[in-house]
Amino acid sequence: xxxxxxxxxxxxxxxxxxxxxxxxxxxxxxxxxxxxxxxxxxxxxxxxxxxxxxxxxxxxxxxxxxxxxxxxxxxxxxxxxxxxxxxxxxxxxxxxxxxxxxxxxxxxxxxxxxxxxxxxxxxxxxxxxxxxxxxxxxxxxxxxxxxxxxxxxxxxxxxxxxxxxxxxxxxxxxxxxxxxxxxxxxxxxxxxxxxxxxxxxxxxxxxxxxxxxxxxxxxxxxxxxxxxxxxxxxxxxxxxxxxxxxxxxxxxxxxxxxxxxxxxxxxxxxxxxxxxxxxxxxxxxxxxxxxxxxxxxxxxxxxxxxxxxxxxxxxxxxxxxxxxxxxxxxxxxxxxxxxxxxxxxxxxx
Amino acid sequence: xxxxxxxxxxxxxxxxxxxxxxxxxxxxxxxxxxxxxxxxxxxxxxxxxxxxxxxxxxxxxxxxxxxxxxxxxxxxxx
Numbered sequence: 001x002x003x004x005x006x007x008x009x010x011x012x013x014x015x016x017x018x019x020x021x022x023x024x025x026x027x028x029x030x031x032x033x034x035x036x037x038x039x040x041x042x043x044x045x046x047x048x049x050x051x052x053x054x055x056x057x058x059x060x061x062x063x064x065x066x067x068x069x070x071x072x073x074x075x076x077x078x079x080x081x082x083x084x085x086x087x088x089x090x091x092x093x094x095x096x097x098x099x100x101x102x103x104x105x106x107x108x109x110x111x112x113x114x115x116x117x118x119x120x121x122x123x124x125x126x127x128x129x130x131x132x133x134x135x136x137x138x139x140x141x142x143x144x145x146x147x148x149x150x151x152x153x154x155x156x157x158x159x160x161x162x163x164x165x166x167x168x169x170x171x172x173x174x175x176x177x178x179x180x181x182x183x184x185x186x187x188x189x190x191x192x193x194x195x196x197x198x199x200x201x202x203x204x205x206x207x208x209x210x211x212x213x214x215x216x217x218x219x220x221x222x223x224x225x226x227x228x229x230x231x232x233x234x235x236x237x238x239x240x241x242x243x244x245x246x247x248x249x250x251x252x253x254x255x256x257x258x259x260x261x262x263x264x265x266x267x268x269x270x271x272x273x274x275x276x277x278x279x280x281x282x283x284x285x286x287x288x289x290x291x292x293x294x295x296x297x298x299x300x301x302x303x304x305x306x307x308x309x310x311x312x313x314x315x316x317x318x319x320x321x322x323x324x325x326x327x328x329x330x331x332x333x334x335x336x337x338x339x340x341x342x343x344x345x346x347x348x349x
Numbered sequence: 350x351x352x353x354x355x356x357x358x359x360x361x362x363x364x365x366x367x368x369x370x371x372x373x374x375x376x377x378x379x380x381x382x383x384x385x386x387x388x389x390x391x392x393x394x395x396x397x398x399x400x401x402x403x404x405x406x407x408x409x410x411x412x413x414x415x416x417x418x419x420x421x422x423x424x425x426x427x
Contacts, residue, residue, distance in 0.1 A: 043398050043412045043413075047397060047398070050397075070398075076359065076398070076399070078357060078388060079357060079388060079391060079396075079397060079398060079399050080397050080398060082388050082389075082391070082392050082397075083392065083396070083397025083398075084397070086392045087392065087395055087397065088397070214416065225360060225361070228360070229360055316388060319388065319389065320388060320389070
């Protein structure tokens with residue numbers, strides 16, 4: 001009885017810590033940013049850089065960062081991955097996209113930063129971008145002899161929405177990122193509120209003058225559908241982590257992954273690669289483990305390998321590109337996550 | 350008429366399927382609606398972003414939910 005009570009208490013405590021001001025103030029703007037990206041960034045504009053005609057280095061560069069604009073959950077990543085592989089720039093850029101996508105979307109970085117710490121949020125983003133390119137290039141070198149026959153080129157469809165100029169998009173998203181940064185900063189509350197209000201005001205002016213009919217509504221709908229998609233599973237994840245960590249002896253964690261050794265990093269990335277994490281739940285899991293004494297290096301390894309690969313998504317990838325490439329990808333992810341975590345722990349932790 | 354909704358099971362793909370059924374009911378048009386979840390079949394339509402709407406083999410939209418009037422227009426074949 002006592003045992004169950006401790007677990008429930010742990011779960012509730014963990015939920016409360018996530019409902020605290022600094023996580024909320026960070027996640028709320030992040031949801032609005034992600035919603036606006038889905039509505040305003042025309043996907044066709046990004047996708048044309050993935051075409052079979054695109055220059056290789058451009059395709060790698062765009063693939064490594066475009067997850068930020070395109071993808072929040074793995075259900076949008078897999079079709080895009082298959083598309084780049086079958087119709088577009090081919091194996092290397094497809095792999096680059098697959099690896100970096102889940103790690104660098106705005107929600108993942110914002111939550112990692114707010115819940116665990118900004119150094120970890122940034123390390124995760126930078127690590128994912130750099131290593132996604134390296135893994136992509138290694139994959140395309142390994143399999144350069146049997147590049148697969150393309151099914152054709154990407155169908156380009158007319159987009160319904162009006163195109164916004166690049167300057168407008170930079171300003172618009174810049175203001176929203178500024179709100180996110182100010183809200184999570186350590187400024188005095190009244191300064192934060194004053195700055196945020198004036199920024200929100202300028203957003204309202206932009207929306208009023210430049211949005212076409214229905215765009216504002218789609219933005220709000222998109223934001224809300226993301227909230228509905230992410231928040232329930234995230235809260236369940238947080239609760240479960242709280243329950244488990246309340247009764248898990250810290251010595252277990254510290255004896256396996258308490259030090260920044262290659263072995264600990266390998267264990268963390270292998271576990272991360274095999275388990276399935278629902279969108280963003282990798283963050284509370286890693287935070288829970290770190291509270292119990294997990295070293296920063298293995299924590300980063302787990303964050304990097306976790307969302308990029310899991311058994312269910314390996315099965316889909318296997319259907320798309322076959323066993324040999326899937327196995328090579330899996331091994332590369334585990335090795336790269338291990339090395340990145342280890343280097344990070346060595347230099348920064 | 351054959352309507353296909355391409356999607357791997359994300360929230361918006363299910364929404365598109367619902368929207369299609371609603372539109373058919375409202376317009377009182379009969380059509381065969383199928384949901385295509387298999388990723389290699391989705392690729393055969395050269396679509397990279399889901400949800401996508403395919404009517405009689407022709408891709409109408411991809412990567413977004415069409416507005417109601419737009420959806421009605423496609424279904425009526427205008």
